[in-house]
Amino acid sequence: MAHIHLEDGAFTPFWLIVWNLIALALIGIALMRLRKGKASPRKLAIASMCAAVGFAVFQIELPTPVGPAHMNFTPLIGILVGPSLGSVVVLVVNVFSAAIGHGGWGMIGPNSIVNIAEVVLAYYIFRLARIGLKRGYFWSGFSATSITLVISSLMVVLIVGMSEIQGSSITREQTINNMLVIAALNIATGLIEGVVTGYVAGFLGRVRPDLLEHLLPQEPHLHEVTPAGVT
Amino acid sequence: MSRRAYSSHVPDFRYITFFAETGKSVVHRMNPWTKLALLFFVVAYVTVLLDIYTMLFLLATSLTFYAVARLPLKVLLGWWSLPVLFVLSLSILYVFTEPGTSLGHLTLGRFTIGVTDQGLLLTAILLVKALAVVTFSLTVFMTTSYNNIVHIAYRALPGTLATVFLLTYRFMFETADEFSDILDAMHSRGGGLTKGIMGRSKTFAGIFGLGFVHAFERAENISKAMEARGFTGELPVTHQLRRPTYGGFALIAVALAVLVLAVISRYLDVDLIGW
Numbered sequence: 340m341a342h343i344h345l346e347d348g349a350f351t352p353f354w355l356i357v358w359n360l361i362a363l364a365l366i367g368i369a370l371m372r373l374r375k376g377k378a379s380p381r382k383l384a385i386a387s388m389c390a391a392v393g394f395a396v397f398q399i400e401l402p403t404p405v406g407p408a409h410m411n412f413t414p415l416i417g418i419l420v421g422p423s424l425g426s427v428v429v430l431v432v433n434v435f436s437a438a439i440g441h442g443g444w445g446m447i448g449p450n451s452i453v454n455i456a457e458v459v460l461a462y463y464i465f466r467l468a469r470i471g472l473k474r475g476y477f478w479s480g481f482s483a484t485s486i487t488l489v490i491s492s493l494m495v496v497l498i499v500g501m502s503e504i505q506g507s508s509i510t511r512e513q514t515i516n517n518m519l520v521i522a523a524l525n526i527a528t529g530l531i532e533g534v535v536t537g538y539v540a541g542f543l544g545r546v547r548p549d550l551l552e553h554l555l556p557q558e559p560h561l562h563e564v565t566p567a568g569v570t
Numbered sequence: 571m572s573r574r575a576y577s578s579h580v581p582d583f584r585y586i587t588f589f590a591e592t593g594k595s596v597v598h599r600m601n602p603w604t605k606l607a608l609l610f611f612v613v614a615y616v617t618v619l620l621d622i623y624t625m626l627f628l629l630a631t632s633l634t635f636y637a638v639a640r641l642p643l644k645v646l647l648g649w650w651s652l653p654v655l656f657v658l659s660l661s662i663l664y665v666f667t668e669p670g671t672s673l674g675h676l677t678l679g680r681f682t683i684g685v686t687d688q689g690l691l692l693t694a695i696l697l698v699k700a701l702a703v704v705t706f707s708l709t710v711f712m713t714t715s716y717n718n719i720v721h722i723a724y725r726a727l728p729g730t731l732a733t734v735f736l737l738t739y740r741f742m743f744e745t746a747d748e749f750s751d752i753l754d755a756m757h758s759r760g761g762g763l764t765k766g767i768m769g770r771s772k773t774f775a776g777i778f779g780l781g782f783v784h785a786f787e788r789a790e791n792i793s794k795a796m797e798a799r800g801f802t803g804e805l806p807v808t809h810q811l812r813r814p815t816y817g818g819f820a821l822i823a824v825a826l827a828v829l830v831l832a833v834i835s836r837y838l839d840v841d842l843i844g845w
Contacts (some may be wrong), residue, residue: 344656346700348616348625366731373730380801383730384793385738388785391745394738395777412778421784424734431735435742438711439581440653440704444613506620506692507664517667521660529736538775539782547783 342411343450343495345504347443355452355501359448362430365455369426382424389416390428394435410532414484415539417458418465419550426451449498453491460487465540469551476551480540481533486530492522581649581708584743589641591713597639602718602811605710612706612823616699618832622691634707639713646705653700665689673699703768717809717843718749724807733805745785752777 350358378386397411411432417425419565430451437444448496468474500515507514543550590598597605615628636646670688716739723732793801816820 344660346653346657347703348699349696350617352617370728370730378730379793381790381793382645382798383733384737384789384796385786386732388741388745388789389782390734390738391741392781392785394742394751396781415782427731427734428727430731431738434735435583435738439583439586440649440656440700440707442656442698443703444609444707445617454809497720504664504692506695508669509664509667513666513667528738535778535819541780542775542779543782546779547786550783550786552624554573554658 342442343446343453343499344442345499346440347445349443349504350445350449350502351505355448357444358452358498359445362455365375365452366430368424369455371425372423373427378424382420383562386420386424388430389420390431392437393428393432397432397436397441402428406457410528411533412464412532412536413454413457414461414487414532414537415480417487418480418483418540421545422455422459422462426455427468428452429458434483449502453494453498456494457487457491460490466523476540476544477537479537481537482534484532485530488532492525492529495525496499496522498563580652583739583746585641585645586708586712586717587743590715591640592715593639595638595713597635597638598713600713601814601818602714602722604715604814604821605720607822608825609706609710611822611829612701612703615832616703616831618829618836620695620836622695622698625695625702629698629702629705632702632709636705641709641712646708649708650701650704654697657697657700661689661693661696665693667754668692679823716802718811720805721811724728724805725811736805741785741788744788745781748781748784752781 356398393411393413393416413425413429417427419425420428430447433447433450433454434441436442436450437447442450461483462470462487465479468479468482469476496515496518503509503511503514509517540551612628612632616625619625619628637643663688665685666689668686668689670686672684672686673690675684719739720736723735726732727735
């Protein structure tokens with residue numbers, strides 16, 4: 340997944356406020372949608388567990404020549420819990436990550452924008468591939484994740500390029516050129532995550548198809564499980 | 571308390587919570603609202619200020635705060651490696667291209683890359699800023715108990731967000747243990763993460779897929795148990811938290827005054843108090 344690995348103090352106050360206000364608006368929309376749909380306790384528990392898994396995977400660094408990279412299955416979380424709950428999940432993951440220095444507190448906003456784009460895009464691309472194009476779980480998961488992560492990597496370049504590093508006198512164009520090196524790394528990691536997500540989607544499709552049933556048009560919400568013995 | 575994390579470089583929330591629940595220092599007794607407000611000001615200072623000496627002073631203050639809380643310094647040094655790694659890996663953005671006096675260069679065929687004094691200074695500033703915030707942030711989390719975090723979350727966040735945040739906090743210990751088990755098992759069988767992720771995506775997918783399935787099953791069981799106990803989507807907050815004391819308010823007022831001075835010195839009068 341794409342994540343802005345900048346710590347606090349890298350962006351100017353102006354850009355920090357701009358990105359955090361945009362993120363706040365997106366989270367506000369997600370929360371309003373959730374309030375309208377009345378999120379059940381089961382949905383909330385599943386979303387929280389997804390956040391916990393996302394946070395756990397997020398901390399496993401993959402060493403690469405240019406710097407650390409990691410997966411956190413943001414697109415998969417989007418596919419599993421949907422765009423609204425997925426937006427809340429990525430915000431929570433970013434808050435816990437900031438608490439331990441994995442990205443700054445001020446970067447919660449910019450990172451949430453990138454991650455919200457990931458959960459929303461992945462959900463709709465997966466749905467399009469699975470229902471519209473009738474692809475299998477692997478190809479749907481792979482295409483949703485890969486396309487999403489390419490776009491989000493470019494969003495990272497755009498956000499850092501527009502904001503620039505404060506205290507630096509290099510030009511915006513130079514910043515963008517330098518950021519493209521990191522974007523290339525993120526895209527390469529994103530393709531690997533795409534393959535892994537494709538397999539995970541296939542695995543879930545075989546073992547727990549009910550987890551992906553909410554993607555079907557006739558069942559817009561997460562499948563409700565009836566307790567054993569209760570009819 | 572034994573530590574169990576992926577590595578000594580990644581802060582372990584179980585360890586953090588242990589200190590938060592068992593510590594008896596002055597910082598532990600400090601009002602959580604005051605600590606949270608001070609964390610906000612530390613983040614604001616590093617965003618507004620650019621001078622390295624001021625940042626070094628802020629880092630020293632954060633370290634003092636950490637030491638007064640009687641938290642282990644050796645552990646902190648290990649945890650610092652995460653922000654250090656991020657700052658250094660991203661210094662590629664500017665360290666070679668920042669205008670300034672060249673301190674050395676390397677020529678590879680037709681390409682020459684050089685490090686400048688300004689590039690190094692910028693890296694140092696960002697590094698000190700990152701360490702100051704991380705140290706303060708860890709101190710706040712290592713000295714604030716879960717009950718207090720529950721209260722703050724419900725006061726400061728919308729209901730759904732607060733519920734997901736707090737449930738995640740409760741769930742992350744088990745999921746972290748599960749992934750640590752998987753990684754231990756993989757390492758004990760000679761599987762390297764880099765080698766594995768490139769060559770054995772299918773195996774990894776099975777591991778992560780199983781992790782998700784277990785997580786969903788656990789979430790379903792927990793939600794059934796919670797519903798059986800009358801849970802309707804919002805966790806009840808029984809623990810009450812007092813307002814900051816007069817001393818706490820005074821500390822916040824001083825921090826606010828310093829921030830105002832910092833903003834004035836940056837945007838209005840650059841010569842103010844010599845910054």
